[in-house]
Amino acid sequence: MDTSDNHSKENHWEEIAQNASKHFMDIFITPEVMRRQEAAELPRPLDLQAAQIIFYPDRRKPTVRINSEVKVLAKMKLKPGIEKEYGDSVYANELEGLEELMLTEEDDPDSGHVTMLKFNGSWIMAFDFIYNKALAKKTINTAKEFIEAAEFSFSHQNWSAFADNLFSAAELLAKATLLAA
Incomplete structure (x- = not known):
């Protein structure tokens, strides 16, 4: 496969990710931010760093979490040459990237989610829509x-x-x- 095919596929997936994140923002996150700002529960303007939507298998209204409310377990990849033991502090400049985002044990394990985090100036989105x-x-x-x-x-x-x-x-x-x- 030539590099133009790879570049085309990368652009295709990037376009899909951008469209998906826009739809999640438009349908779930922005309306919740606006509702909370009108109720003086969030500042104006909001420096959005993280957002999460929890989808329940019983079809009740999804929960939208903003910034510090987001609960997630992240499996991150350390930069080459960086070694850590369990429990050691890890800093953003020591991370190469994200491998996986998962709900915590506090959340219903039968739920699905969309989690969006700002990491090193870029947005990362992970989702799992498998219920039960x-x-x-x-x-x-x-x-x-x-x-x-x-x-x-x-x-x-x-x-x-x-x-x-x-x-x-x-x-x-x-x-x-x-x-x-």
């Missing part, structure tokens, strides 16, 4: 128990119990797939 991740994980773990029971039944030639447990495991795995779709 915790519920799907619990369902998968239950399916594993049925698979173990099916294996036991198979080893003892209990064919009816084997078939029933295997069928139940398959149903649960299908349910988990649909839950997190």
